[in-house]
Amino acid sequence: MNASHTHFQSANACFRRSDHARWHRQQSKRHILRSQLGFSKPETSRPEVCEGCIHYHGIAYGYGDQRSLLICGFHPLGWLGELCPDWCGEP
Structure with missing residues (x-):
């Protein structure tokens, strides 16, 4: 395995982790807003x-x-x- 392939894999994993963290933050914000607005469960x-x-x-x-x-x-x-x-x- 060459070094460029390893760098690509680590960069790809970093992007996936940051994308998942962003998605998780958005879901948490939606959950908080729904609870504040009185929505007990999503439509x-x-x-x-x-x-x-x-x-x-x-x-x-x-x-x-x-x-x-x-x-x-x-x-x-x-x-x-x-x-x-x-x-x-x-x-």
Whole structure:
């Protein structure tokens, strides 16, 4: 292993540590602001009709502008009605 590769790895690790520290500070500030403003828990991005459903997936796939959120296996874009016919609560 040459010296330049080692320097690159140590610089990269330093940037990752500082980025994580910055992210952690921002999360701490958000937590403090939420507690001061009366927010007990953060808002969920889960649709109301999917609350408590075991089929909910909620992970975005793709890159850049092509990202799309997969809500569940039965209804990839989510259920638009008031009561999902495939809703199944946690056992």
